Amino acid sequence: MILNNTPRDIIFRITLKFLESDISLKLIIDYYTCKKNNFTKRDISFINNVSKGIIRFKSVLDYNIFKHxxxxxxxxxxxxxxxLGLYQIIYCDSIPNYASVNTTIELAKIKSKKSKSFINxxxxxxxxxxxxxxxxxxxxKLKKISFxxxxxxxxxxxxxxxxxxxRQFLIQNLNIPKIWIRINTLKTTKENIEEILITxxxxxxxDKFLExxxxxxxFDRKNIIKKLIEKGLIYIQNPSSGHVVNILDIKPKMSVLDACSAPGGKASLISQITKNNVELTCIDNNESRLLTLKNNLSKMNCKNISFINCDSSTFSSEKLYDIILIDAPCSSFGTVKKNPDIKWRLTEKKLKNNIETQFKILNxxxxxxxxxxxxxYSTCSIFNDENENNIIKFLNENGNFNxxxxxxxxxxxxxxxxxMKIFPIDNEYEGMFASRLKRYD
Ligand SMILES: C[S@@+](CC[C@H](N)C(=O)[O-])C[C@H]1O[C@@H](n2cnc3c(N)ncnc32)[C@H](O)[C@@H]1O
Incomplete structure (x- = not known):
């Protein structure tokens, strides 16, 4: 008998919530797998993989369902x-089909009795x-689905x-992404982490560019990687972000404003590269994300940082900065492999709003x-309208920047x-855009 709150029930609820709301899949998964539900790490991994898999291959599942x-x-x-049932049958080779069918039917008896025979x-x-x-x-074969x-x-x-x-982009994004970690040299050494991984x-x-x-x-079964993350020794981060931080070319003691900072991937790398020898101010307009940012940076031994909870498009200051990083809110379309829900959730109107916000922050x-x-100015989008088109417009209107x-x-x-533009095909890099504008007067 399937009871409520089993991993499969949670996947059912996550999927239903996704279909009925406009909340990001990550937030929905985080909500349902939070500590109070007491899932084992193995359960959480199963919930994550199947929920993301369902959304990644939703068009394949739809094709099969409506065909029959x-x-x-x-x-x-x-x-x-x-x-839930079909994804396991088609994509989870280690689960016998009868188990996928039976567990789904048991759940259907509780969740949607009237559809039990149809699902069966x-x-x-x-x-x-x-x-x-x-x-x-x-x-x-791929053409049969709309991706x-x-x-x-x-x-x-x-x-x-x-x-x-x-075409390559659509195909490559059907893959499950591998995981990139960045070693946090403020707390450990590369040798130490490599030894742990090898042992x-x-x-x-x-990475061939960024050591x-x-x-x-x-993720390994013993949760070694997760424990290293919890201790702040490593951080999950794609090298594409590392290349953006390299472009900043920060020198010791510079003043840096990170204007859209949470959850702190680039901010913590700035602290790492400069060995905390930089005066860093982090802004984010989302209070709870700012809290996550503070926790992340403190866990990773990042120091000399001030935090401001405000809107960067209206922020004002007496002070001028050597470097301002705008890692702007965007469609995140360069990360569809990791976040397959983006393609379902992004509307033209949302894209237009992003572009307006990006330009307001720049201005x-x-x-x-x-x-x-x-x-x-950087984004993890690959649409020109969020990237070079914004920059061209900005340069046309601001003759004191080059x-x-x-x-x-x-x-x-x-x-x-x-x-800089990284197009996410043929490598494990996420899509990323960055441009460096110099102020002349
Ligand atoms: C792409 S994420 C930043 C990622 C971060 N730089 C990193 O490397 O981890 C964009 C962030 O901008 C914040 N944001 C969105 N609109 C903003 C605004 N008008 N002012 C300040 N922050 C904003 C969001 O809350 C989000 O945390």
């Missing part, structure tokens, strides 16, 4: 149960009848990058950059304009 269903519309509860009928189709799609599938992207998103990507690159037989690869970034396949903070200082190109990044990340 006479009903044209299905209510969200029934759909969530079907996704769909799930009991011979699994050979189900279309399985992953990034290795042929393009003909789950909105048409306007694909059109926009095609306009920015052409058909081939867009525990955790395979890793050092403190390591790629690991997945406000330009006043607080010292002459000969730098304004660095695009500075004299920083070191791998040549294939540099755009014709002189900005």
């Amino acid at each position: 269903s006479k009903q044209k519309t299905i209510d969200n509860k029934t759909l969530s149960l079907l996704y 009928a769909i799930l009991r189709k011979n699994d050979k009848n189900f279309l399985k799609i992953d990034s290795n599938s042929s393009y003909d 789950g992207y909105r048409k306007w998103q694909v059109n926009k990507l095609t306009k920015d990058y052409g058909i081939d690159k867009t 525990n037989k955790i395979d890793y690869k050092v 403190y970034f390591l790629l690991i396949e997945k 406000n903070l330009k006043k607080y950059v010292k002459i000969n200082g730098y304004l660095i 695009l500075s190109k004299d920083y070191k990044i791998p040549s294939n990340f540099k755009t014709d304009l002189g900005a």
